[in-house]
Amino acid sequence: MRNFNVLGEVFMTGKIKPSYDTNRKRLADIIPLSTPFTIFIEPTRYCNFKCFYCLHSTKDYKDGEWSKTGYEIKHMDEKLYDKILENICKFPNKPKRIVFQD
Numbered sequence: 001m002r003n004f005n006v007l008g009e010v011f012m013t014g015k016i017k018p019s020y021d022t023n024r025k026r027l028a029d030i031i032p033l034s035t036p037f038t039i040f041i042e043p044t045r046y047c048n049f050k051c052f053y054c055l056h057s058t059k060d061y062k063d064g065e066w067s068k069t070g071y072e073i074k075h076m077d078e079k080l081y082d083k084i085l086e087n088i089c090k091f092p093n094k095p096k097r098i099v100f101q102d
Ligand code: SF4
Pocket: 047, 048, 049, 050, 051, 054, 055, 056, 057, 102
């Protein structure tokens, strides 16, 4: 927000705040946690991109790094997905965030 002082000079009244949580706690001071802060869920292994730094970029090659992992490219089983959600609901608190990733 821009304001002017008695001399007509522009000055800022807004505060610059960090984009991260300033109430962060030192993990070593609070473990074990009753509820995880973040939960990552990978509902599918499919990906249409081929980022050069990622294993997915090699999945079309017979001897590519992806073939060495033994991972199948498939969607998560729906029952497993439901079970994960049920178990998340059993935590005493809400997780801060749930990230769905491929
Ligand atoms: S999984 Fe992510 S990093 Fe890998 S190719 Fe797909 S978009 Fe890129």
